[in-house]
Amino acid sequence: MDVDIVCVGFGPAMGGFLHTIAPKLAEMEAPPQVVCYERADGLGFGVSGVVTKARGIRGSFPNLDPAQIPMAAAVGEEKVLYLTDPYGASRRSAAVRALDAMARVASRNYAVELPYTPPFLHKHGGLVLSIGQFNQWVSEQLMMTGTVQVWPGMPVAEPLIEREAVVGVRLADQGGDLGMDIRAALTVVADGPVGPVGRRLDERFGVPPGFERNDWALGSKMVVELPADCALAPGTVFHTIGFPEPDIFGFLYVHPGNIASVGIFVPSWFDNPARTSYRYLQHYIMHPFLWQYLKGGKLRSWGAKSLQESGRRGEPWLVGNGYARIGEGSGTTNVLTGSGVDEAWTTGVQLGEGVLELMREGVPYTRENLEQAYLCRRRASWVERESRVAENSRNGFQRGFLTGMIGMGLAGLTGGRVCVHAHSRASQDRMQSMEKYFGGRIPLAEVEEIDRQCRADGVPLHDRMMERLGWPKIPYDGELLMSHQDALLVGGKVQGAAGFTDHVSFLDRDLCVLCHRRICVEMCSGEAIAASKDNDAPVFDREKCVHCGACLWNCDNIQFAAGGGGLHSAEN
Amino acid sequence: MSDTFHIVVCGGIVPDPLQTLEPVGGPNGPALKNEMLLPHVLDPWAGHALWEAANLAKKTPGSKVWLVSLAPKAKLQQVMMTVAQRVPLELVAVDGPSGGFTDSAEVAAALAGAIEAIPGLDRARLLLFGGWESASRAAGATLQMVGERLGITEQFQGVDELTVGDDGSLRILERVEGGQHQVSKCAGAPAVLGWATGNLPEPANSPQVGMQNMRLILPALQKAKPAQVSTGCTYASVALPKQMRETRVVKDTPVEDIAREIVEWITAG
Numbered sequence: 025m026d027v028d029i030v031c032v033g034f035g036p037a038m039g040g041f042l043h044t045i046a047p048k049l050a051e052m053e054a055p056p057q058v059v060c061y062e063r064a065d066g067l068g069f070g071v072s073g074v075v076t077k078a079r080g081i082r083g084s085f086p087n088l089d090p091a092q093i094p095m096a097a098a099v100g101e102e103k104v105l106y107l108t109d110p111y112g113a114s115r116r117s118a119a120v121r122a123l124d125a126m127a128r129v130a131s132r133n134y135a136v137e138l139p140y141t142p143p144f145l146h147k148h149g150g151l152v153l154s155i156g157q158f159n160q161w162v163s164e165q166l167m168m169t170g171t172v173q174v175w176p177g178m179p180v181a182e183p184l185i186e187r188e189a190v191v192g193v194r195l196a197d198q199g200g201d202l203g204m205d206i207r208a209a210l211t212v213v214a215d216g217p218v219g220p221v222g223r224r225l226d227e228r229f230g231v232p233p234g235f236e237r238n239d240w241a242l243g244s245k246m247v248v249e250l251p252a253d254c255a256l257a258p259g260t261v262f263h264t265i266g267f268p269e270p271d272i273f274g275f276l277y278v279h280p281g282n283i284a285s286v287g288i289f290v291p292s293w294f295d296n297p298a299r300t301s302y303r304y305l306q307h308y309i310m311h312p313f314l315w316q317y318l319k320g321g322k323l324r325s326w327g328a329k330s331l332q333e334s335g336r337r338g339e340p341w342l343v344g345n346g347y348a349r350i351g352e353g354s355g356t357t358n359v360l361t362g363s364g365v366d367e368a369w370t371t372g373v374q375l376g377e378g379v380l381e382l383m384r385e386g387v388p389y390t391r392e393n394l395e396q397a398y399l400c401r402r403r404a405s406w407v408e409r410e411s412r413v414a415e416n417s418r419n420g421f422q423r424g425f426l427t428g429m430i431g432m433g434l435a436g437l438t439g440g441r442v443c444v445h446a447h448s449r450a451s452q453d454r455m456q457s458m459e460k461y462f463g464g465r466i467p468l469a470e471v472e473e474i475d476r477q478c479r480a481d482g483v484p485l486h487d488r489m490m491e492r493l494g495w496p497k498i499p500y501d502g503e504l505l506m507s508h509q510d511a512l513l514v515g516g517k518v519q520g521a522a523g524f525t526d527h528v529s530f531l532d533r534d535l536c537v538l539c540h541r542r543i544c545v546e547m548c549s550g551e552a553i554a555a556s557k558d559n560d561a562p563v564f565d566r567e568k569c570v571h572c573g574a575c576l577w578n579c580d581n582i583q584f585a586a587g588g589g590g591l592h593s594a595e596n
Numbered sequence: 597m598s599d600t601f602h603i604v605v606c607g608g609i610v611p612d613p614l615q616t617l618e619p620v621g622g623p624n625g626p627a628l629k630n631e632m633l634l635p636h637v638l639d640p641w642a643g644h645a646l647w648e649a650a651n652l653a654k655k656t657p658g659s660k661v662w663l664v665s666l667a668p669k670a671k672l673q674q675v676m677m678t679v680a681q682r683v684p685l686e687l688v689a690v691d692g693p694s695g696g697f698t699d700s701a702e703v704a705a706a707l708a709g710a711i712e713a714i715p716g717l718d719r720a721r722l723l724l725f726g727g728w729e730s731a732s733r734a735a736g737a738t739l740q741m742v743g744e745r746l747g748i749t750e751q752f753q754g755v756d757e758l759t760v761g762d763d764g765s766l767r768i769l770e771r772v773e774g775g776q777h778q779v780s781k782c783a784g785a786p787a788v789l790g791w792a793t794g795n796l797p798e799p800a801n802s803p804q805v806g807m808q809n810m811r812l813i814l815p816a817l818q819k820a821k822p823a824q825v826s827t828g829c830t831y832a833s834v835a836l837p838k839q840m841r842e843t844r845v846v847k848d849t850p851v852e853d854i855a856r857e858i859v860e861w862i863t864a865g
Contacts, residue, residue: 025803059807066635067677089724094633157633164670170814177678178801198800206803272629336664565847 025045027058029379030193030208032180033215034067036155036365037351039162040372040392041212041379042172043084045528049171056383058172059206061195063179063215063571065521068160070198073245073277073285075099075261076363077150079406080370093161095154095279099147101257104138107267107274107311113494114269115296115465119426124266126364135264144361144413144436145263152259152277154247154285155365177521179586182224185210187596189345193221196586199523210389212350213377214368216443218573220586222353226340237338238292238448239359239418242303242574244328244549245287246309246505247515251320254282262314263308263362268307269294270425273362276314286314288338290547290576291333292451293421293428297458297541299484301328301510301549301574306498310505325515328549333418334448335359337412342402343394344375350375356407360414360436367407374401413440420444451578455543458485466492482557484546508551512568520567522588527587528553528575535581536561542581544575599764601785602718603649605685606707606726606739607642608676609667611635618656619697619834624672624696636671636694641727645791647799648745648758649725650665650683656760661685662717664710667694669820676813681806682799687816688714692823696732704741706823711746719746721785728753728790736790743788750787752775752780790851826835847858 031038038060049055082088085416090096108124108131109116116124121264127136166172179196181203190211195203217240250256260278262456267274271294276286288308290301309318318550332338332352341356342348350356350371357364378397379389387393402408420431423446431444462471466489474492498505506514530536537559544553545562552568554576571590575582609616611634618629627836628634638646646663653659661684669691676687690710692698705707711717725747726739736753743751754771761767764784769777771792 025807059803061803065678067674068635160674163677164673167673167814173807173810175677175681175801175803175806177681178803195803201731204803522797 025204026207027059028208029058029210029212030206030589031058031060031212031214032221033213033219033351033353034060034163035060035159035216035276035351035368037214037273037372038212039159039166040080040084040369041214041350041376042166042174042372043162044373044376045165046169046171047379050169053212055171060172060174060194061180061206061491062174062176063586063588065177065588066160067163067174067176073145073247073275073279073287074153074155074158074365074564075150075275075277076153076366077147078366080373084369084373087548091155091280094157095281095283096158097152097278097280099150099152099261100257102141102146102148102263104141104145104226104260104263104265105313106136106138107264107313107493108134108136109267110134110312111494112494113490114267116270117424117426119424120266120270123426125557130164131318133312134267135417137313142433142436145290147261147363152261152279152285152366154279158365160582177588179524179527179588180215180221181586183213183221183228183347185228188229190225194522196588198521198588206286209346210379211347213347213349213374214353214372216351216353216573217330217338218571218576219353220584222340222349225344225347225349229341229344231340234337235340236448237332238450239333239335239338240451240577241289241291241331241333242301242328242547242549242572243287243289243327243331245285246305246307246326246511248284248286248309248318249322249324250278250282250284250317250554252282254312254321256284256317265429266441267311268304269296272304272308276317279551284318285322286318289331291421293454295454295456296461297455297543298433298489298546299463299543300484300490300544300546302326302511303486303490303495303498305328306360306505307495310498318504323506323511323514326511328572328574329572330577331364332357333359336415337448341389343399345381345391346389348375348378348389348394348398348525353513356411358410360417360432360440361410367411370401372407374398374405374407382571402567415440416445419446419448422446422448444482452580455541455578458540462489462493479555480557482555484551484555486546512550512570520565520569520587524566524588526564526566526573527585528569529583530561530564531581531583533561539581540550543578547574547578549574581586599760599762600656601652601723602662602721602844603723603725604662604664604711604714604717605646605649606724606742607646608639608665608732609636609671610639610731612637612695614661619810619831621831622687624693626695627693628695631695632668632671632793634822636667636675638675639727641729641731641791643679643798643813644794644796645725645727645789646683646685646795646831648791649723650685651796652723652760654760662688662711662714664690664707666690666706666710666823666825667737668692669817672820673817676817678801680809680813681801681803684730684805685809687809687813689816689820690823691789691820692825693834694732694738696730697827697831700733700737701741701789702746702825707738707742708745710821711742719786722746722748723763723785724748724788726788726790728755728792738784739790746786748786749786750782751790752788753790754792755789755794758789764815797861825853835863
């Protein structure tokens with residue numbers, strides 16, 4: 025099938041692109057045909073509560089009233105809090121324990137508000153959003169223009185490449201021989217950090233000098249209906265550090281209607297080989313500071329997503345003959361300010377403006393023309409300027425939590441001129457063995473016995489390890505605290521649409537049998553990858569996969585292809 | 597007798613059945629809490645009817661499928677982005693509430709009016725499809741009333757299979773108690789068929805079908821007329837059942853084991 029422009033992935037970046045071109049297409053006598061394919065089974069897919077300065081978004085909607093967007097609020101009170109560990113179960117260095125001792129003097133509910141918050145962390149004038157609701161709101165407006173078509177439930181398998189040019193995409197196979205080929209003069213790629221089209225482009229065309237994507241994080245969040253008597257106002261923003269582990273950052277954003285997004289980021293430099301985001305998230309929400317607001321609340325939905333956190337260092341070739349890349353997969357996330365949605369949106373707008381320019385001039389979408397029309401805009405913008413400041417801001421976390429915080433502060437306060445120098449390593453290269461990580465706190469023989477039992481039972485290690493380390497059992501209440509599998513069924517759906525094949529597979533199954541860490545099982549956000557009881561490679565159940573991509577980040581022996589489905593909660 | 601059909605499928609949209617749906621009192625009567633935030637799907641019963649309609653139309657060239665839906669326009673548009681990729685159809689949209697609290701007779705009147713206004717619809721060849729139940733109301737009354745308003749006397753409910761004879765006659769399997777089917781025959785269209793589950797899986801997405809449908813879906817949404825439907829009754833109070841979730845997702849478990857576990861759970865309580 026032939027179209028003029030084919031777009032891959034519908035998120036904030038694609039929203040920015042399509043919103044920029046759609047009104048202009050409506051003015052054309054014979055507008056080009058623009059089609060966008062999104063893997064998820066709804067256009068309200070998104071896995072993030074967001075606080076954003078919204079500079080680019082407000083630029084696209086100059087008279088934006090947050091009330092127009094469900095679950096959106098203007099940013100109000102902002103706090104950065106240091107949380108100490110009420111259980112004594114987390115792994116804290118001597119320096120962090122010393123910090124804890126000082127913090128306790130001024131703490132209430134095991135939390136201290138930082139007396140000074142550097143300006144680069146503030147989001148004054150910005151918005152608290154549900155990215156799912158924002159995407160849905162944008163898609164409604166786009167569709168009513170009648171000039172672009174956005175199709176959910178249609179994963180794109182790979183780009184079509186002929187004579188070093190991208191000439192369209194191939195859709196994922198739905199049970200036939202091959203997916204349909206969609207040929208187009210321009211392919212806009214916004215399929216995120218683990219998207220198959222973006223990865224295939226990197227394989228085929230290579231990456232720029234200095235490119236690396238070792239830093240990433242797994243974001244895991246809940247949408248919670250707050251208790252009726254909760255005093256938190258819409259727009260309230262809490263950023264936290266220090267708990268459930270020093271390396272894990274957290275957040276709580278309050279939406280209108282007494283709803284909050286609360287979540288954590290488990291970073292790639294957290295070396296625990298039995299790490300889990302869901303269990304840590306449960307402990308996070310039960311921290312006494314947060315629990316004073318959340319106790320009595322109800323879980324409305326849950327989700328997880330991996331984030332590319334190498335920022336500008338993870339920027340691929342942004343344009344080539346017949347294609348352009350925007351959004352998170354193009355390296356837009358600002359790791360210093362902790363923001364990405366507005367940056368992604370803005371790169372979409374920049375490409376949209378560039379494409380309109382090329383349409384007016386009637387010139388083809390060659391690398392040179394796209395460089396001139398899109399790349400120059402991006403390089404001259406605040407997105408580029410701020411990403412350079414942030415480029416090395418998180419290096420210090422390779423050496424530890426406190427060094428990382430100092431490095432961020434230095435980079436932020438000096439405009440990126442001063443930073444901590446540290447070599448970034450991929451998580452599979454730096455992750456510690458069970459013996460090393462737990463050895464100082466649990467007798468080695470006991471670690472081995474717990475591992476043996478878990479393998480025999482076909483369950484992940486993390487629950488038993490955490491409880492052995494002193495983390496309390498989760499008191500399930502069926503409302504806010506529930507099993508991982510229950511959370512998957514609240515507020516959304518995990519679907520593995522008929523016809524598609526498994527999108528996660530294990531390249532060398534013998535290697536899996538020999539693997540001691542099984543991080544793919546431990547960190548799987550949907551418990552879709554489970555240990556085999558038969559001493560075989562893990563088993564994958566695509567009906568549970570939320571497409572977070574953590575398995576791909578964690579292990580080179582995983583193939584993560586295009587697939588339909590994933591958790592769909594329009595409130596995430 | 598014609599061997600082609602004009603198949604009209606009545607299908608509403610409902611919040612995804614996996615949601616916890618909490619009825620609340622709203623300014624216009626009962627509603628679901630945060631209804632506009634919830635992801636919606638085509639009513640599963642109507643979905644079965646639509647797949648069967650498309651299959652019948654494919655087998656009888658010259659036939660045509662309309663989907664008539666009463667729902668909030670914005671939500672209907674979202675659902676159509678998925679449904680429109682599945683089967684060729686022409687949408688007739690009626691803008692109105694879809695929460696299941698509306699009066700069935702008024703909904704039926706609005707749907708019947710929309711069907712009567714379809715240009716070129718041949719009532720002699722009309723097969724009126726829909727779900728015999730609905731995920732939002734489960735009463736199974738609406739489709740029957742639509743049929744009555746259209747003057748169709750041949751009505752079948754709980755349909756699992758429709759076979760069209762060479763002479764255009766219809767052989768229909770309707771569900772009856774005890775897992776049995778009642779076999780009925782009628783001379784042909786017009787007829788009302790309220791589908792149970794049918795026998796067809798959800799069709800795969802087709803980009804071409806989607807693009808073909810979309811040419812007519814957006815104009816249909818833009819000209820959707822508002823429906824005058826009321827709740828028809830008042831609800832004194834509504835309470836959600838208390839729940840304790842303890843889900844395990846398992847596969848290939850024998851029915852006997854599932855039954856035994858449920859009995860153990862009930863008796864333990």
